[in-house]
Amino acid sequence: DKRQTLNVQIVANGLLQLKSTPPEPVTLEPGVRHTLFVPVSAGEGYGDGEVNVTVTGMTLPGETLADFHKQWKIGVRPAYPAQTVNSGAVLQPGESWNVAENQHLNFSPVTLQGQLLLSGKPPLNLARYIRELKAYPYGCLEQTASGLFPSLYTNAAQLKTLGITGDSDEKRRAAVDVGISRMLQMQRQDGGFALWDKEGPEEYWLTAYAMDFLVRAGEQGYSVPADAINKGNNRLLRYLQEPGLMTLRYSDDVAASRFAVQAYAAQVLARQQKAPLGALREIWERHAQAKSGLSLMQLGVALKAMGDAPRSEEAIQLALKTPRADTPRWIGDYGSALRDNALMLALMEENKLLPDAQNTLLQTLSEQAFGERWLSTQESNSLFLAGRGLADLPGNWQAQTSLDAAPLQSDKAQTRNLDADQLGALVTNSGTQPLWLRLDATGYPEYSPEPVSNVLQIERQILGTDGRPKAISSLRSGDLVLVRLEINASQNVPDALV
Numbered sequence: 001d002k003r004q005t006l007n008v009q010i011v012a013n014g015l016l017q018l019k020s021t022p023p024e025p026v027t028l029e030p031g032v033r034h035t036l037f038v039p040v041s042a043g044e045g046y047g048d049g050e051v052n053v054t055v056t057g058m059t060l061p062g063e064t065l066a067d068f069h070k071q072w073k074i075g076v077r078p079a080y081p082a083q084t085v086n087s088g089a090v091l092q093p094g095e096s097w098n099v100a101e102n103q104h105l106n107f108s109p110v111t112l113q114g115q116l117l118l119s120g121k122p123p124l125n126l127a128r129y130i131r132e133l134k135a136y137p138y139g140c141l142e143q144t145a146s147g148l149f150p151s152l153y154t155n156a157a158q159l160k161t162l163g164i165t166g167d168s169d170e171k172r173r174a175a176v177d178v179g180i181s182r183m184l185q186m187q188r189q190d191g192g193f194a195l196w197d198k199e200g201p202e203e204y205w206l207t208a209y210a211m212d213f214l215v216r217a218g219e220q221g222y223s224v225p226a227d228a229i230n231k232g233n234n235r236l237l238r239y240l241q242e243p244g245l246m247t248l249r250y251s252d253d254v255a256a257s258r259f260a261v262q263a264y265a266a267q268v269l270a271r272q273q274k275a276p277l278g279a280l281r282e283i284w285e286r287h288a289q290a291k292s293g294l295s296l297m298q299l300g301v302a303l304k305a306m307g308d309a310p311r312s313e314e315a316i317q318l319a320l321k322t323p324r325a326d327t328p329r330w331i332g333d334y335g336s337a338l339r340d341n342a343l344m345l346a347l348m349e350e351n352k353l354l355p356d357a358q359n360t361l362l363q364t365l366s367e368q369a370f371g372e373r374w375l376s377t378q379e380s381n382s383l384f385l386a387g388r389g390l391a392d393l394p395g396n397w398q399a400q401t402s403l404d405a406a407p408l409q410s411d412k413a414q415t416r417n418l419d420a421d422q423l424g425a426l427v428t429n430s431g432t433q434p435l436w437l438r439l440d441a442t443g444y445p446e447y448s449p450e451p452v453s454n455v456l457q458i459e460r461q462i463l464g465t466d467g468r469p470k471a472i473s474s475l476r477s478g479d480l481v482l483v484r485l486e487i488n489a490s491q492n493v494p495d496a497l498v
Helices: 126-135 141-153 156-161 169-184 204-219 226-241 254-271 277-284 293-305 309-320 337-350 355-370 377-388
Strands: 004-014 016-018 026-028 040-042 047-056 068-076 083-091 096-098 113-119 397-401 408-410 414-419 426-429 435-443 456-463 482-489
Touching: 016 047, 040 047, 083 096, 083 426, 113 126, 113 397, 126 141, 126 377, 141 169, 141 204, 141 377, 169 204, 204 226, 204 254, 226 254, 226 277, 254 277, 254 293, 277 293, 277 309, 293 309, 293 337, 309 337, 337 355, 337 377, 355 377, 397 435, 426 435
Parallel strands: none
Antiparallel strands: 004 016, 004 026, 004 047, 016 040, 047 068, 083 435, 096 426, 113 414, 113 435, 397 408, 397 426, 456 482
């Protein structure tokens, strides 16, 4: 009931900056409300901004009032997704290479970082695959298992050599234990696995994938309940002996999908010496159903483990000559040509098969992986599994960089983390052997990216409630709009998320 003259002090910090001068004192009549608009802008990067407000000058008869304080935290992130630009070269002795300067012009320098890989053999960038798996935000059965695989076969010291600093080995093992517990919550009563929880429909190929992880986790000393392993093994055994029980919902080629599941189930069981040889031979008789080399490789590895060397050799040789054929068909095994080649190479390394064929496959795989801007969780994990076996292979190299006074040399691949200022570094092969270089530069664009379509083309229209187009710049907080999406595909897309 008394006129008040209030002073408002506003302070912004963190990733927020004030865009206006401090407000003038506000005079309020009794019962009157007044709104102040305070423009702020977000700085580069991602994190938190903070706005602090202090209001002073409030007086009431006979009372001493404390100053009024209010604080808001406001999250800040780039407006557009991060992008990865790949570049690289094979340097012969004496040759030099540096990154094209205009390659990262659209990136915010604050967010730009790179990883340079130097290797004496065709490289796979393990650091990138581990980082992307660790950063992946979702947690279905496939994503959980894929994200955990690297933790089975790396420790903190190895990760540090890849330029990744993170949790201690104790925390990493604890995280794997939590992941195993989460996966077991997706195991159904019949021993198979569902996508999100044990009440869901059975996922056949993923059941083999989950069991592959759990068996390997047990080998690495993790505690996996014997009952869960036994139930899962019994279910995989039924896949081998009763393929008709698999009701494949999403496949365009049921025979190829069943063959893929049976081959993977055979590999997982044979790893434990629990695959009946008769069932493996019966599956081999239907090898014409295979639509990817991976399923034939998995069956060949299983036959070898169970003692049938002649059929194993036939299957493995056929695998190397069988490219993936799921366009326009969908096999439903989470695969791609890149994923299949990577898992085939991993199996060949693990089982010490055909060294010359491994080298050829590695060259193909390195080129495939290098050309991909983004990877599925299956591809990232498969590339990790393929690359971990290569880390110990000798490949002598020597290099001189503009970042180092002394030459770099090793018989192992090395990874260097680079900031924005170092991405233009000059690298010279100062050794006598070829030097492979790969640079993955990741950053957030400073400007709106140009429209792009890759298989899917999506156009968005903003309409008012009267159905007429509205400009985004005209919208105010609280306005109600209609959003119309028009989506076209240049080829069959069995699964899409918009």
